[in-house]
Amino acid sequence: MKSAFKSNKRNQDIWIYFMSKAQIFIGIKRFVTLLHTFKFLLLLILPLLFMSMERQNPTIKKEKAFVAYTKDSVILEVDLIFNSEAEPIKYYSNVVTPVCEEGVCYNLVAEVYWDLLGNFMDYKETALDPLTKFDHIKFTREDHDKMKEILRDKTSLLANYKAEDLVDHSIEIKSEVIDGVAGATYKSLSGAVVRGAVYSSHTLWHIVNGEVADKIVAHTESLMNDDLLIWMLDSDNYNLQFYALNKIDTGNEQYTPNLIRLISEGNSYVPFFAIEKIPEWAWSSALYQPKIIILLKEVEFRMQNEILNKLNDRELEENSITVLTSSMESLNKSQLKKAFNILNNNRDRLSVESIVEIESLSESGNKEISEAAEQFLTSLEKEGGLVSKKMKEHRKKLISN
16 A cells, blocks of 8 residues: 555656646746737837937938037037938037136036028037026026027127127136135126036137138038039028028029028018019019919008019910909009009900909908099900909800800
């Protein structure tokens, strides 16, 4: 009995042993399967993740543009950054330069960006080396806004002063960080610097607006071609728009659509410069004439006058006349007079659609528009019943069809 019991016990132990091994094997197998599944999912997800990151950051390339030196002989490597379509869009440099604010010295570290003409765009501070002012106090949001305003001003007073000349040492400010005192900024210059960061303001302004800016212009001009000029015209940067307008060959038709767009979308005084650049032939073009006229609905008063003045004594295409009549409600009394004078000069080309549009204007709730439209229609009737003839011809066509 004992022998049989021992035998059964041994068999049970062997069974338990093999079962435990089997469970371990199954566990390992499941783990390997899970690992393969995870690997598969990872291979599936990673490309999607990278694609998403590329969409969020269209900047895909940068190349070294040139090297410059600060007045303290600090080397600045400047890169040209391209967008996803391989178009140059801005310049960048990781600026690291020593600055001393009244006895407290440190490295000023900032990622600085310029546009293609060397105008300051933006800077970003680093987490490890944030911008600070007197007594190592970190910049506030207002300080950053002020600094960026200063750096954008190429005519700043900082251009004409040494850093030490900005401080009035007859007025002492006690430091809580060092054993000493600091001078105060002259009141007449206080608006030109960030309060408590006189030397940082001066140093960064001269880096941003000094030799680097000049080298950027030279480097961009070495890359200049038609595609880059069109990109500048289509940008929302009026400095680039002005620059391109001065560089383009206005006789080249490829620029004409961009010039027309700038009439309504250009910044600052760009629209007035752009309209003067539109070639003479475009004002009589069946393609471009209506595209210009329809802008009467979008542009402000002064530009409406510019367009109407350009159209005066000019022969309009039939489609252009229709577009002009449909734009009348955007005009004031004096402009309506100009518009109806243009229509009168083109009365032989008035379409039925244009006449119908003018008749609807004569019933407008706007008294100035309705009176001007009625006077125009009356004058046409006096000249041999032009309106009646046009409408009769239109009815005959409808009947014959």
